[in-house]
Amino acid sequence: MGIKSITTLLLLGLAIFSLNPQAMAQSSDIAVVVSPDNPATNVSLGDLRKTFVGAKHSWPGGQAIKLITRGPGCPERVVLLKLLAMSESEYKQYWTAQVFRGEADAEPLTVPSVGMQKEAMRLFPGAVSLVNARDVKPGMKVIKVDGLLPGAAGYALR
Amino acid sequence: MPRGRIRTRFDRLLLALLLVSTFSWAQSAGPNSGDHDQETITQLVEQIKQLQQQDHDLEERIKNLEAKQPQASPASGADSSLPAPSPQVAEQTPPPPLPTAPPRDWHDVRGIKWRGFGEVDYQALDQRRPELGTYGFVPGSAANFYTGDFGLFLTSRLSNRTSVLSEIVFEERDAQRYDIDLRRMLLKYEYNDHLKMSFGRYQTSIGYYNWAFLSAAWLQTTADRPLIMEYSSNGGLLPTQAIGVSATGSILSGKLGLNYVAEYGSSDTKRPDINGDGLVNDENNGNQVNVGLYLRPDAVRGLQIGSSYYHDKISNLIQGPSLRYGQSIVNGYVVYVGHGIEFLNEGFLIRDAPLHSSDTLFNTPAFYSQFSKQIGHLRPFVRYQYVNASPNDSIYNDVGLRFGPSFGARYDLNDYIAFKAQLDHTVRRGEPDLNGLHLQLAFAF
Numbered sequence: 001m002g003i004k005s006i007t008t009l010l011l012l013g014l015a016i017f018s019l020n021p022q023a024m025a026q027s028s029d030i031a032v033v034v035s036p037d038n039p040a041t042n043v044s045l046g047d048l049r050k051t052f053v054g055a056k057h058s059w060p061g062g063q064a065i066k067l068i069t070r071g072p073g074c075p076e077r078v079v080l081l082k083l084l085a086m087s088e089s090e091y092k093q094y095w096t097a098q099v100f101r102g103e104a105d106a107e108p109l110t111v112p113s114v115g116m117q118k119e120a121m122r123l124f125p126g127a128v129s130l131v132n133a134r135d136v137k138p139g140m141k142v143i144k145v146d147g148l149l150p151g152a153a154g155y156a157l158r
Numbered sequence: 159m160p161r162g163r164i165r166t167r168f169d170r171l172l173l174a175l176l177l178v179s180t181f182s183w184a185q186s187a188g189p190n191s192g193d194h195d196q197e198t199i200t201q202l203v204e205q206i207k208q209l210q211q212q213d214h215d216l217e218e219r220i221k222n223l224e225a226k227q228p229q230a231s232p233a234s235g236a237d238s239s240l241p242a243p244s245p246q247v248a249e250q251t252p253p254p255p256l257p258t259a260p261p262r263d264w265h266d267v268r269g270i271k272w273r274g275f276g277e278v279d280y281q282a283l284d285q286r287r288p289e290l291g292t293y294g295f296v297p298g299s300a301a302n303f304y305t306g307d308f309g310l311f312l313t314s315r316l317s318n319r320t321s322v323l324s325e326i327v328f329e330e331r332d333a334q335r336y337d338i339d340l341r342r343m344l345l346k347y348e349y350n351d352h353l354k355m356s357f358g359r360y361q362t363s364i365g366y367y368n369w370a371f372l373s374a375a376w377l378q379t380t381a382d383r384p385l386i387m388e389y390s391s392n393g394g395l396l397p398t399q400a401i402g403v404s405a406t407g408s409i410l411s412g413k414l415g416l417n418y419v420a421e422y423g424s425s426d427t428k429r430p431d432i433n434g435d436g437l438v439n440d441e442n443n444g445n446q447v448n449v450g451l452y453l454r455p456d457a458v459r460g461l462q463i464g465s466s467y468y469h470d471k472i473s474n475l476i477q478g479p480s481l482r483y484g485q486s487i488v489n490g491y492v493v494y495v496g497h498g499i500e501f502l503n504e505g506f507l508i509r510d511a512p513l514h515s516s517d518t519l520f521n522t523p524a525f526y527s528q529f530s531k532q533i534g535h536l537r538p539f540v541r542y543q544y545v546n547a548s549p550n551d552s553i554y555n556d557v558g559l560r561f562g563p564s565f566g567a568r569y570d571l572n573d574y575i576a577f578k579a580q581l582d583h584t585v586r587r588g589e590p591d592l593n594g595l596h597l598q599l600a601f602a603f
Contacts, residue, residue, distance in 0.1 A: 062350050064318045089573055096602055
């Protein structure tokens with residue numbers, strides 16, 4: 001079997017794997033990342049949930065929270081919906097309602113790539129996002145969830 | 159690595175993705191898998207778009223790296239306690255900022271965000287003597303179409319802590335005439351999660367419904383508001399709007415999730431009688447105080463338990479401006495919204511006590527209970543409501559005793575359009591029962 005064939009098979013395998021968001025989520029933990037200047041080092045799962053439903057608007061230091069999310073189908077989105085116990089449709093309707101209620105200025109910012117998540121971390125000092133631990137970039141600070149980092153036994157976001 | 163080769167590999171990857179997508183889709187096709195398939199296809203298309211975007215990002219990076227290869231520096235900045243990143247990531251030097259255009263909604267830092275909502279209704283009511291028509295419904299007609307409230311909703315962030323919100327509603331009145339109502343206009347200031355203040359015209363936080371369901375019919379499960387929570391300009395009993403200052407926030411209470419709300423403002427409620435006598439009562443309010451507490455315990459997500467107390471001084475101008483009442487409104491509610499279930503229960507006691515005479519004080523109890531369950535796109539609901547105003551109460555004698563159930567269903571055509579069908583049966587003291595059919599197409603944009 002030539003190198004080309006092996007490469008093609010590997011790519012095919014990768015493609016199959018990436019097409020199943022659940023398998024992807026199980027294969028890698030999802031990290032909670034914030035801006036490097038954010039002093040936060042840990043967040044409880046309860047507070048993380050409150051943050052992503054817009055019930056918490058600011059960090060302990062007073063910095064406004066800016067939610068950055070990935071689009072539907074991404075492993076990060078799958079884990080987010082699991083965290084909030086919502087379907088994709090419920091999530092959209094929930095945020096539209098939050099905006100109409102005046103509880104939020106806008107829906108969470110949805111970006112299409114890890115690169116743009118990183119850019120958002122740079123642009124918004126209060127930004128928080130979920131990123132596949134394998135894709136964490138310089139410029140993203142990973143914070144613990146209930147005292148655990150991605151990869152640790154019992155880590156909640158996977 | 160030559161760019162052409164990378165490009166070829168990505169082309170292969172995309173081809174492989176398409177092939178596997180087709181295979182997966184074909185494999186999962188079954189007699190009852192239509193919705194699932196649609197969702198899967200949407201997700202696959204989304205992933206392909208993201209891969210294309212990543213492809214584009216990588217090409218840009220390569221372009222930049224090729225241009226700046228001699229100046230490349232080692233990676234830094236990531237939390238060192240992280241699990242080791244994949245070799246691919248570890249070997250990468252930090253790329254320069256990508257020259258990608260910001261997403262469309264990044265303009266929310268500055269500028270105005272517009273949203274809107276609307277509804278188209280059809281209602282039939284078997285009333286023999288016309289009552290008050292609201293939202294464009296013609297009382298006494300066999301049935302008619304109307305457009306209800308059409309609203310424009312604007313928000314703008316002024317700084318990290320201040321923002322502006324306004325809700326301009328075009329409300330259909332008789333003969334397809336539209337009134338403009340600035341339902342909300344708020345300058346908001348958020349110091350932190352414990353203190354969020356608003357200045358301007360707000361929707362009073364008497365109870366849950368008035369907070370959760372604003373002018374947009376799309377927000378509601380049912381086609382209309384419970385009578386007790388109806389806007390006062392449409393004959394509702396409560397002062398639903400006020401101009402003043404409002405503060406809300408969380409109270410340090412651990413997993414109990416205790417929050418407060420405090421409002422001080424002028425309501426100046428003008429309320430038309432709902433029994434069709436054509437009278438309109440300007441309550442000529444004083445300044446109202448409303449305070450409330452509610453719990454959102456961590457242990458039961460979706461549960462909210464709250465109570466509020468409202469006080470104001472009002473007149474009954476039909477009887478004369480000198481007759482003043484102290485009006486107190488006590489509310490308590492238990493609400494559960496989660497796992498597709500919506501269970502709303504609210505009770506009210508409106509107490510009107512004459513201030514300068516020994517006349518009888520009047521208590522008007524009211525409650526509603528509403529249950530619905532999401533089943534796919536469908537949400538069947540049932541609601542029961544009750545209002546009991548004394549026939550001798552000069553303020554709410556047009557309401558009297560009214561109670562009865564409503565049944566129906568909401569069907570979400572997509573995330574922003576809902577169709578609702580509702581049947582109502584209302585028992586009235588001294589009047590024939592009312593039966594109604596209400597169809598509604600509600601949308602948000």
